[in-house]
Structures are given as C-alpha cells and as structure tokens.
Amino acid sequence: xxxxxxxxxxxxxxxxxxxxxxxxxxxxxxxxxxxxxxxxxxxxxxxxxxxxxxxxxxxxxxxxxxxxxxxxxxxxxxxxxxxxxxxxxxxxxxxxxxxxxxxxxxxxxxxxxxxxxxxxxxxxxxxxxxxxxxxxxxxxxxxxxxxxxxxxxxxxxxxxxxxxxxxxxxxxxxxxxxxxxxxx
Numbered sequence: 001x002x003x004x005x006x007x008x009x010x011x012x013x014x015x016x017x018x019x020x021x022x023x024x025x026x027x028x029x030x031x032x033x034x035x036x037x038x039x040x041x042x043x044x045x046x047x048x049x050x051x052x053x054x055x056x057x058x059x060x061x062x063x064x065x066x067x068x069x070x071x072x073x074x075x076x077x078x079x080x081x082x083x084x085x086x087x088x089x090x091x092x093x094x095x096x097x098x099x100x101x102x103x104x105x106x107x108x109x110x111x112x113x114x115x116x117x118x119x120x121x122x123x124x125x126x127x128x129x130x131x132x133x134x135x136x137x138x139x140x141x142x143x144x145x146x147x148x149x150x151x152x153x154x155x156x157x158x159x160x161x162x163x164x165x166x167x168x169x170x171x172x173x174x175x176x177x178x179x180x181x182x183x184x
Contacts, residue, residue, distance in 0.1 A: 020173045027166045038155035041148025044109030048140050055120040065125050078128035089139040100150045109147045116140040
C-alpha cells in the first residue's frame with residue numbers, strides 16, 4: 001500500500017458528518033500509527049545485525065557448503081555474486097531516493113534484509129563468505145540506513161502535517177481544506 005503524505009487516510013476523507021471529537025481522535029490515531037511506523041527501519045536494521053552476526057560466525061547451524069552443493073548443485077562464482085550485489089545495492093539506493101523524493105510510503109525494509117541474507121548465503125555456499133562478508137555488511141548498512149532515514153522522514157512529515165491539522169481542528173472545529181493538488 002503506497003500512500004502519499006499529502007492524502008488523508010480513507011477514514012478521514014468524508015468528514016462532513018463527523019464531530020470534532022471523532023476527527024481529533026482520528027488525527028491522534030494517525031499520529032500514533034506514524035510514530036510506530038517510523039521505527040520500522042530500525043527493526044529491519046536490527047534484524048540485519050542478527051543475520052550479520054550469524055554470517056560472521058559462519059552459519060554454524062547450517063550444513064557444510066559441500067553437503068548443500070551436493071544436493072543443490074554448484075553455487076554461482078563469487079565474482080557473479082559480487083556483480084549482482086553491486087547492481088542490487090545501486091538499484092536499492094536509487095529506488096529509496098526516488099521514493100523519498102516522491103514522498104511515498106513503502107514498507108520495503110524487511111525485503112532488503114531478506115535479499116542481503118541471501119547474499120550472505122550465496123557467499124557461504126560459494127565458500128567466499130570470509131572474503132566478502134564486509135562487502136555485504138557495507139551494502140546492507142548503507143541500504144538499511146537510507147531506508148530507515150526515508151521511513152523516518154516520511155513519518156516526520158506526516159506527523160507534522162497531522163499536528164497542523166489537529167491545531168486547525170482545535171481552533172476552528174473542522175479540518176482544514178485539503179491542499180493536495182491530486183483528487184482523492
């Protein structure tokens with residue numbers, strides 16, 4: 001679900017018959033939701049640190065790469081994995097920056113943790129994890145910091161807008177006119 005910060009949630013679009021108390025509660029609920037959502041990037045980053053710690057310890061709970069390769073086949077070369085890692089890193093950064101510039105809400109941080117975990121696993125299977133650990137960690141750190149900032153910035157702008165609407169509501173007893181240039 002992508003939502004611009006300029007649009008009101010569906011529950012707040014038709015407010016002609018709503019009382020100021022219910023409108024106020026709706027705004028407070030939306031502010032609370034945005035505050036919770038603003039931590040999503042930090043949770044994803046924390047999960048990435050857990051996966052990175054497991055990778056640092058060599059995935060001791062997994063079978064050896066030889067046993068896995070015997071059942072699945074030979075893994076890709078470390079050069080191929082590195083090339084895909086570089087392409088993924090730049091693509092993720094550009095996508096995150098474009099979402100930030102457009103002010104679009106998108107819940108993609110945990111997907112990045114999954115993709116980065118797969119890079120750790122591919123390097124493990126190719127027996128190149130020790131040589132490439134810091135490349136995956138650096139890429140993950142960069143991507144997830146940017147995603148965390150993007151989510152936090154989106155929520156900060158949304159909370160600011162909702163606080164302005166709340167102030168207007170308390171002064172005038174109604175929500176301000178929608179200043180979005182896009183029809184609802």
